[in-house]
Amino acid sequence: MEDNHINMQSHSCDPDRPAHPGIFPTREAGKSDHQPGGSSVDFPVSVVLPAGGTGERTGLQTPKQFCSFLGRPLISYTIQAFERVSWIQSIVVVVxxxxxxxxxxxVKRFQHKKVRAVPGGSTRHRSICNGVRALGDGEEERPKVVIIHDAVRPFVDEDLLYKIAMAAKEQGAAGAIRPLVSTVIATTSEGYLDHSLERAKYRASEMPQGFTYDVICQAYQKCSESDFEFGTECLHLALQYCGTTAKLIQGPPTLWKVTYKRDLAAAESIIKETLSRSACVITGGSEQAVTLADALQKAVGALDMELDVIPDLMGENARYLLKEWNFIQVSVNRSCLSEVEAVLTDLEAANRALLHPLVVIWVHLSGSDELSVSGREVEPAAIMDLASAAKLRNILLYGIQLHQTKDTERWEKSVLRVAEITSALIRERSPALVGQLLQA
Amino acid sequence: MEDNHINMQSHSCDPDRPAHPGIFPTREAGKSDHQPGGSSVDFPVSVVLPAGGTGERTGLQTPKQFCSFLGRPLISYTIQAFERVSWIQSIVVVVxxxxxxxxxxxVKRFQHKKVRAVPGGSTRHRSICNGVRALGDGEEERPKVVIIHDAVRPFVDEDLLYKIAMAAKEQGAAGAIRPLVSTVIATTSEGYLDHSLERAKYRASEMPQGFTYDVICQAYQKCSESDFEFGTECLHLALQYCGTTAKLIQGPPTLWKVTYKRDLAAAESIIKETLSRSACVITGGSEQAVTLADALQKAVGALDMELDVIPDLMGENARYLLKEWNFIQVSVNRSCLSEVEAVLTDLEAANRALLHPLVVIWVHLSGSDELSVSGREVEPAAIMDLASAAKLRNILLYGIQLHQTKDTERWEKSVLRVAEITSALIRERSPALVGQLLQA
Incomplete structure (x- = not known):
């Protein structure tokens, strides 16, 4: 059954996987200047993120928005998705x-900017209303458009935010929608089918939604206690109390709301996959290392991961320190760890592990002579100690050892194994396996 | 950030995770005699599983129902969920x-019983109709109740099937429902909000659904070409053409339909979690091994996994060969692999790896004396060769090595590391890492 195991992590039947949204910017937060459609947002936009949920539906003790994914709470991913958009001036999180x-x-630990936290109310609408009011309090310019989103929808992309903001300014209100997955039915009070709705005429109302500041303020001023208590839909308030008919915009499937326990696994998988698309191989420039790196590039490419091969992280190549999440250091005939230590030092200096755990893999290519003399020339304790220290700084270090050989078939088998192990380590990001020296 | 990495696989904030349905029976398929509510189903029930989808919404080339999870297609998991229910007489899969x-x-490879495949039609209703007609063709008794389910909802449990079957017999039709996650809105043809529905009055119609054979046959005889072409809801046909009002039964969240790419990750995670709840430690009976096993039991328990400690797999303990998915063989001061080879032989004889990949971990406890003499006394190539052979038979073999020491602190640290590595290997089930001898 061997063939069925290959590339299981990304599902073996998945050669043309669609891209997930670019939730992990390569630039610094707040420095994005992406302007979809070639036009810019030239009016102030602020965001309200209700994050007061209690997590009932996941069956967890911790509310979903505070659940940790690779060491960081979900809410921080959502904040990051807004923070990187240059034309968003501020974010109010309601907790x-x-x-x-x-x-x-x-906010402090993950160095978020543009963010304020304000206390929520007893219901969803009361919390959002508190958030909107807080926007008027700040020292910054009063927003023209307010975007409302859920803390538990971390994968929103700039393109959709742009469309929502523009439509909200134009129309007064706008909201993201998705097609219905199931037929919706009306039930009798006794639990029987009353009638089913024609699926094509209806949509699921999702987030984000956008409103002009005036519309959302007026809606909350005019709406009833019953709306505050039992309502869930802001678009409905805008329609009923301001006569504003929202423009509906279809969003991508990644908009979905982390609701059930299974959604936690789905979210973690999206985050891991986004971090695992590429890696950077540092060769030190030696011929043997470059040969190995080129072979690896091909083999890992067949497993759906892109490798860039570079001699070092200096000069022009220092840019990899700002854009890559995975590093492979190839060392030839050197059983000391100085090269990989240098990579760790560079990564720490770049503060690269603040938002996501980095993977560093030390591939040690030993000469065939060494093999016969000592069997295993690297002291396992050395890499374990280094890895334990790196883990405290959110860097996951693993080792792979392979032996130079003139036997072509054996060599190719070894390279393939390095590729498979590398791909698995990067995709799984397992903290329990750091410091291991694996054999290829 | 070390603390954030612990137990990431099952989400660090998740101490009270709700149980997933028992999709992995401990008995042989077809031997279940579970009778919820103490009563039995004393009428013939058959199942139609439409599996003709094309996978458009996942963006994959392979339709979802044929996507592979741990080496087995999704449809096989769904078939298994029905096959293990004793009172279900036959399953027709429409492809x-x-x-x-x-x-x-x-069907052949995974030794499914009770299953026939029939060709589908051009739409969902035509396919289901073909399946229902095929039930009348067989040699077996004509069913009293027909359960219709989706091939891409693998986690249906017997309790719900029982409720659906009983309600269908009583009422003529029954269907599973779930609360709506999003507000449902009606849209204008220009893409604006028309009105939003009051969420509390509506439900999502899910699967399974049940019908008496007569009702579902009559519904398909009477319904129009337009129903066949555009309809999606069987409950609607029963209401419109037979005047049968379906009883609605709320199902668990695990009923959900694998629809988008993220759902593949969620499904894989549920399968892996279900396989990772427990493991069985085989000590060979030596005092040192038992001491280690007891310490491991405690440490792995803190990571939310249950360990049973047994001396061997003989006599009464042979039952573990039929109910456990994970085995840990502790060997003391013996660098040969004979004990773990015996476990592999037993597992193969029990045909235990047919439906799920098994994990076997060889924990080698070496005396402190050996350490100073040879450094590493097990030849890595030996376990790698054994693991490569086992992988072909769907068994994932890994090794962990630790050294006996009188230094209590060092010993406890080693045991904790064995526990963390064991837990990670079992939860991740990574084929790329088989044959590695990890250091604790």
Whole structure:
């Protein structure tokens, strides 16, 4: 059954996987200047992120927005998705009173900018209303458009935000929609089918939604206590109390709301996949290392991962320190770890592991002579100690050892194994396996 | 950031995770005698599984129902969920003509019983109709109740099937429902909000659904070409053409339909989690091994995995060969692999790896004396060769090595590392890492 195991992580039947949204910017937060459609947003836009949910539907003790993915809470991913958009001026996160300290810690620890936390109300609409009011309090310019989003929809992309903001300014209100997955039915009070709706006429109302500041303020001023208590749909309030008919915009499937326990696994998988598309191989320039790196590039490419081969991280190549999440250091005939230590130092200097755990793989190519003399020339304890220290700084270090050989078939088998192990380590990002020296 | 990495696989904030349905029976297929509510189903029930989808919404080339999870297509998991229910007499899978051979291969390879494949029609209703007609053709008794389910909802449990079957017999029709996750809105033809529905009055119609054979046959006899062409809801046909009002039954969240790419990751995660709840430690009976096993039991328990400690797989303990997916063989001061080879032989004899890949971990506890003499006394090539052979038979073999020491702190650290590595290997089930001898 061997063939069925290959590339299981990304599902073996998945050669043409669609791209996930670019949730991991290569530039610094706030420096994006992407302007979809060639035009820019020339009016102030702010964001309200209700994050007061209690996590009932996942069956977890921790609310979903504070669940940790690769060491970082979900809410931080969502904040990051907005923070990197240059034309968004500020983000107000609305959290339950008891989570205010936690939220403040998160903002500090992950160095979020543009963010304020305000306490929520007893219902969704009361919380959003608090958030909208807080936008008027700040020192910054009053926004023209307010985007409302959910803390538990981390994968929103700039293109959709742009469309929502523009349509909201034009129309007063705009919202993202998705086709219905299931037929919707009306039930009798006794639990029987009353009638089913014609699926094509209806849509699921999703987030983000956008409103002009005036429309959303007016809607919350005029709406009833019953709306505050039982309502869930902002577009409905805009229609009923301001006569504003929202423009509906179809969003991508990644908009979905992390709701059930299975969604946590789905979100983690999207994050891991986005971090695992490419890696950078550092050869040191030696001929043997370059030969190995080129062979690896081909073999890992067949496993759907792109490798860039570079001699070092200096000069022009220092840019990889700002854009890559995975590094492979090839060392030839040198059993000391100095080269990989240098990579770790560079990564720390670049503060690269702040938002995501980095993977560093040390591939040690030993001469066939060494093999017969000592069997295993690297002291396992050395790499384990180095890895334990790196893990504290959010860098996952692993080792792979292979032996030079003139036997072509054996060599190719070894290279293939290095490729498979590399791909698995990068995709799985397992903290338990750091410091291991694996054999190829 | 070390603390954030612990137990990431099952989400660090998740101490009270709800159980997933028991999709992996411990008995042989077809031998279940579970009778929810204490009563049995005393009428013939058959199942129609439409599996003709083309996978458009996942963006994959392979339709979802044929996507491979741990080496087995999704449709096989769904078939298994029905096959293990004793009171279900037969299952008709409806597949596109071009996939008939593939389906036949799947049934043969995974030794499914009770299953026939029939070719589908051009729409969902035509396919289901073909399946229902095929039920009348067989040699077996004509069913009293027909359950219709989706091939891409693999996690249906017996309890819900029972409720659906009983309600269908009583009422003529029954269907599973779930609360709506998003507000449903009606749109104008120009893409604006028309109105939003009051969420509490509506439900999502899911699968399974059940009908008496007479109702579903009559519905398909009477319904129009337009229904066949554009309709999606069987409950609607029963209501419109037979005047049968379906009983609606709320199902668990695991009922969901694998629709988007993210759902593939969610499904894989549920399967892996279900396989990773427990493991069985075989000690050979030596005092040192038992001491280690007991310490491991405690440490792995803290990582949310249950360990049973047994001396061997003989007599009463042979039952573990029929119910466990993960085995840990502890060997003391013996650098040969004979004990783990014996476990592999037993597992193969039990045909245990037919439906799921098994994990076997060889934990080698070496005396502190050996350490100073040879450094590493097990030849890595030996376990790699054994693992390569085992992988072909769907068994994933890994090794972990630790050294006996009188230094308590060092010993406890080693045991903790064995626990973390064990837990990670079992949860990740990575084929790329088989044959590695990891250091604890």
């Amino acid at each position: 339950a009173k008891e989570n205010m300290d936690l939220m403040t810690d998160i | 596109a003509k071009e996939n008939m051979d593939l389906m036949t291969d799947i």
